[in-house]
Amino acid sequence: MTLVEDRTTTTTAVRRDVPTETPAATWRLLSLVVGLLGLVVVVAAAHVVQGTADVGVRDLVSWLLGRSDSGTAAVVIDSRLPRLAAGALVGVALGVAGCVMQSMSRNLLASPDTLAVNAGAFVALAAAGGLGLGATLFGDLGLAFAGGLLGAALVLGLAGTEYGTVRLVLAGTVVALVLRSVATTFLILNPLETRGLHAWEAGSLSQNSFDTVTAMLPVVLVAIAALTLMVRRLDVLSLGDDEARALGVPVRQTQLIVLMLAVLLSAAAVTVAGPIAFVGLVAPGLTRLVVGRVPGLHRHRVLLPVTALVGITITLAADVVVRAMIGSQRAVMVPTGIMTSLLGGLLMIGFAFRLRAQRLGTRSDDLDVRGRGTTHPYLLIAGLTLVLAALIATALLVGDATFLLGDLVQWLTGRSDGLVAAVLDARAPRVVAAVLAGVALAVAGTMTQAVTRNALADPAIIGVSGGAAVGAVVVVTAVPTASFWVLAGAAGAGALLAAALVFGLAARGGFATDRLVLVGVGVAFLATALVTLMIVTTDPYNASKALTWLSGSTYGRSFEHLVPLAVACAALIPAAVLGYRHLDLVSIDDDTPRVLGVRLPLARLGLLACAVLLTATSVAAIGLVTFVGLVTPHAARTLVGRRHALVIPVAALLGASLMVVADLVGRTVMAPAQLPVSLLTALIGGPYFFYLLRRAARS
Known part of the structure; x- marks a missing residue:
């Protein structure tokens, strides 16, 4: 994936000159997948042994072999495994959601954050808490889905048909600012009803049990299964709207379905851990950077699971780094989303220098209203x-x-x-x-x-x-x-x-x-x-x-x-x-x-x-x-x-x-x-x- 420039706008698109798939190329793809699986295992092991209680690698191995004492098992099962499961589920959901959003818009910067999906989900839940509308778990999911869909609709409506331009990112940033201002209003006006949302706003993997994860797991699996059935359409969409229509793909219908499924995945992730920022930008962004070097990775039947693995790795690694930097005791209060926000900001700066943008003095946007003005x-x-x-x-x-x-x-x-x-x-x-x-x-x-x-x-x-x-x-x-x-x-x-x-x-x-x-x-x-x-x-x-x-x-x-x-x-x-x-x-x-x-x-x-x-x-x-x-x-x-x-x-x-x-x-x-x-x-x-x-x- 590279950033390219067409005749009128600066857009992001999938390279069409991907390497030819050969036996050697297949081994390269398998090596990537196996390497990611190994990295996930290592990061997950590091994640489990971190915490306020003293549980090391040896204790973890003993627990896996069924030889640990009941105290160690209780710490691992009741405290750390729910957090690990939440991180894995959030990484999969946001990684896949960001991947299909980028494919739908052919924009490397599209994600649940830049399309204001997370901000919309958060404002919906904040409004419900502020108005005293108690909701069940799936009621929270419905609210988050409705809010996220509203945020994405506003962004796409403001961007018009220019999904591939920086205008999409700007529209998402502005919509997110306004929605978060609305959410903050509810938090200020209803401090008692919304007191738990302050820490939750930045995204935290802390879990008391497996209940939320097990409730959201079927939602994530169903959404990913539906997207898997659309991998061919996603492959064709990467060629451009005109080419996709010529090949019989209903472009607008496909984009709408993909968007709704991506919003559903984002809403499930928000329900589990709050709006953890930029996993949906970083995971698919890093994956697409190696598309040109790994033949076959550009096909969505491979791209989606690989991005899911990268999403798991990023989410868990961010949690591990936060607790390693400031200690497990203090890290209890530090949202995981802080570290992913740092990664997202750095990646956006990096993407800016892959962009063949128009130079100063040219007109890359038409927002600068310069009328003649009044005569007086x-x-x-x-x-x-x-x-x-x-x-x-x-x-x-x-x-x-x-x-x-x-x-x-x-x-x-x-x-x-x-x-x-x-x-x-x-x-x-x-x-x-x-x-x-x-x-x-x-x-x-x-x-x-x-x-x-x-x-x-x-x-x-x-x-x-x-x-x-x-x-x-x-x-x-x-x-x-x-x-x-x-x-x-x-x-x-x-x-x-x-x-x-x-x-x-x-x-x-x-x-x-x-x-x-x-x-x-x-x-x-x-x-x-x-x-x-x-x-x-x-x-x-x-x-x-x-x-x-x-x-x-x-x-x-x-x-x-x-x-x-x-x-x-x-x-x-x-x-x-x-x-x-x-x-x-x-x-x-x-x-x-x-x-x-x-x-x-x-x-x-x-x-x-x-x-x-x-x-x-x-x-x-x-x-x-x-x-x-x-x-x-x-x-x-x-x-x-x-x-x-x-x-x-x-x-x-x-x-x-x-x-x-x-x-x-x-x-x-x-x-x-x-x-x-x-x-x-x-x-x-x-x-x-x-x-x-x-x-x-x-x-």
């Missing part, structure tokens, strides 16, 4: 300023205690009474935090998209925000008493490191647009896994503090906390406005700036540094917030065209307005419960971005 841009800016002022006043007046405009005037002039002063003194920093963060993220997104000439380059999606989160969580968990300046510095260092990694790797290919997105998404997944690892391994107090901060909230903010962000906005946003001509030029191509005397590398570095620092200080101030830096530049370009002298202020006003609305709604709609602003920005900005994706798919 300054009237528009004045109107948006008045709207923002009205929203700020409303946000100050409305909340758990509602005041009149006269009360606000009295407070501003220092003549208000004790109650009004106390409430507004606590409320004002939240509103100011929302305004500053919205401005910073919107301008950072505008600059990033202009410099990279990539309309998909949002600081959150391409990993910069994730890097800032890693740096900040290190401080929150390791030095919880550190000052806010230390937190801001750590977030800035993390963001700069992530940006250097993303842009440095993408620069090797000339800032190829698709490659930049894939590398950024991979780094974002790596950052998420590292953050989760730090949270689950620290003490509960620090974990709660980190989770509250990561959710992206203005709750509890004071003006002292906003000083780094205010300084960054005061210093960097005027620099961005003054550098609007450079943004205009670098957003065109590489040649025009050089002809006009612009030192392109230096200009690009300076502008990106401003965007990264704005993102880092925003993350340090209020945590992770998504979609603001992605959708506001699009909306601004739609309103005023592509001149950055106008785009920057309009995007800043839109970003501030979006954040103020999100903060206001978050603290009033479910009062006294508080919804983080990141949840609201995802629910507001997500649908707008869905519209952009769907518009691109139609065109």
Whole structure:
């Protein structure tokens, strides 16, 4: 399997020049299968002897021969074998599901994660728990199946017919962000009913008995048997839709059946162990990388069982590595999905460099809406300023205690009474935090998209925000008493490191647009896994503090906390406005700036540094917030065209307005419960971005 490029889009497809099957080739295939079986046995043995009780290889052999004492047998059977069986079942289900998803879409990056199947299953179960809908085991399976099917349908609908492009991955990432925001809302609003879902969200193989595994085993076997009957259709689909139709294969019907069976497998895996990430991407991805060297492996009658073995190996090995690194006692609380997320992020970065993507300056997507805009841009800016002022006043007046405009005037002039002063003194920093963060993220997104000439380059999606989160969580968990300046510095260092990694790797290919997105998404997944690892391994107090901060909230903010962000906005946003001509030029191509005397590398570095620092200080101030830096530049370009002298202020006003609305709604709609602003920005900005994706798919 290689990544190839057709005349119009960058796609992934199966190589047709596979080696000829000969007796020597058959032995090579058999050697691969036997080697994988041996590796599974070794990893399974290592998995069984790990644990809090002292059970070694000798005890395992004695148990297999029926010579062990009852205590050893009880430890192995009642504790470790159910976990081993769960890992094997999850590895088979996710490996096969990812394999057929890739075959169906002819996209190496398709998986239950990138198609938002796991996110859909999780949000369905979280909603059921939050609404108090008790379900039996198969009821959980039905909910997970319905949620996963909904997630996949949204992704495929947004991607249109371009299953093989990076748009599919982007659509899946955005849909997963929105669905997980919905799930987090249920977790926050119903902490008692959903308290078990927090640890389960990252995917854990811990089992109390064989009950769940034995219940899901028939489901997995039936789904795999049905897919086995369709191996010939899957082989033909790898040739392309037109060739498949010419050979009598009903393409859309086959894709629908395959998708439903893959979702069923993913739902069974989620029911057993939660949404363990990226096994469905890594297992088939690694298997397809050796297709060209092992004749016969490209046929799905062989590819499916081999991928299942690789899935078992990856799942069990991830569990073994986690427990070996941090010890069996602490590993009880560490989800296996953390390690598989690390593998998935690394593999996505690796796949990015196998992609013959279009270079910077070419148009690899049509999401960058650049209309002529209004003929009266300054009237528009004045109107948006008045709207923002009205929203700020409303946000100050409305909340758990509602005041009149006269009360606000009295407070501003220092003549208000004790109650009004106390409430507004606590409320004002939240509103100011929302305004500053919205401005910073919107301008950072505008600059990033202009410099990279990539309309998909949002600081959150391409990993910069994730890097800032890693740096900040290190401080929150390791030095919880550190000052806010230390937190801001750590977030800035993390963001700069992530940006250097993303842009440095993408620069090797000339800032190829698709490659930049894939590398950024991979780094974002790596950052998420590292953050989760730090949270689950620290003490509960620090974990709660980190989770509250990561959710992206203005709750509890004071003006002292906003000083780094205010300084960054005061210093960097005027620099961005003054550098609007450079943004205009670098957003065109590489040649025009050089002809006009612009030192392109230096200009690009300076502008990106401003965007990264704005993102880092925003993350340090209020945590992770998504979609603001992605959708506001699009909306601004739609309103005023592509001149950055106008785009920057309009995007800043839109970003501030979006954040103020999100903060206001978050603290009033479910009062006294508080919804983080990141949840609201995802629910507001997500649908707008869905519209952009769907518009691109139609065109």
